[in-house]
Amino acid sequence: MPEHDAQDFINALPFARALGMRLDQIGEGHAQISMDWDARFVGDPATGVIHGGAVSALMDTCGGAAVLSYPGALGTATIDLRIDYMRAATPGQRITARAECYHVTRRVAFVRATAHDEDSANPVATASGAFTFERKEQP
């Protein structure tokens, strides 16, 4: 996907824009999207840790982007998504999600994803999910 299209992808999604997401990389069933820590996204004020739902939104967007970048994809929607929270994301640090669409059938795409903060060796969360896979019309 050319860079201006990648930027358009995020700009076209009001909620991705509201969370300040940035598409870092995309192509061939892989995507990387990141977002800054923000006080408005905090889930537990005692710790300043970002809400699981915000991490989930990042993973879901990244998973959808990975599916759309798979050759032949036209559209997608999440069927189900499971997130495992390994540890609290460190407050103040940017969160980066990477997703891989590792298998597609005629109508279904399978995705796994990980998210980390500035300590890229220890994931904050992992996810796996199934997405719908809408194909371009065969000529």
Place this chain on the structure above:
Amino acid sequence: MKAPEPVQKLKHRRDSALATLVGAVPYAGFLGIRFERHGDELTAVLPYSEKLIGNPMLPAIHGGVIASFLEVAAIIELSWAMLWDELESGRLTPEAMADTLPRLPKTIDFTVDYLRTGLPRDAYARARVNRSGRRYASVHVEAWQDNRARLFAQATGHFLMPQRKDD
């Protein structure tokens, strides 16, 4: 026998405890989520707003918004159930809660089932604590828009309960 607490006082006490609990979660405010209470039963309400859209072509609410809404509903329900007895017995007051916010459960995992497209209108969710032990809890959440019987999403999550003082 002790005279029952006047109804307005009782409602005020419960409502301010709930407002303190929900008000302490910035992300719930960011999404515009509020809670309605009937006795101990909570219904989470997500009023529609343009920023919640994920697919502008349909248009549809972003899957991440739906996951967030369900997770907020689950955590508030679980916290509410955890605090209810203490609040009712008077061992915990809304004022004391506001001074020292209760520790919230931590999500271990959360699985969302997207059953239908989230339409550009208000959404509602109700969570049920299926099991709540001293350390772990399992919560199921259902969300709908126009018809209670036509769910547009459901989720199950597992949570680590905050450690109590007597542990």
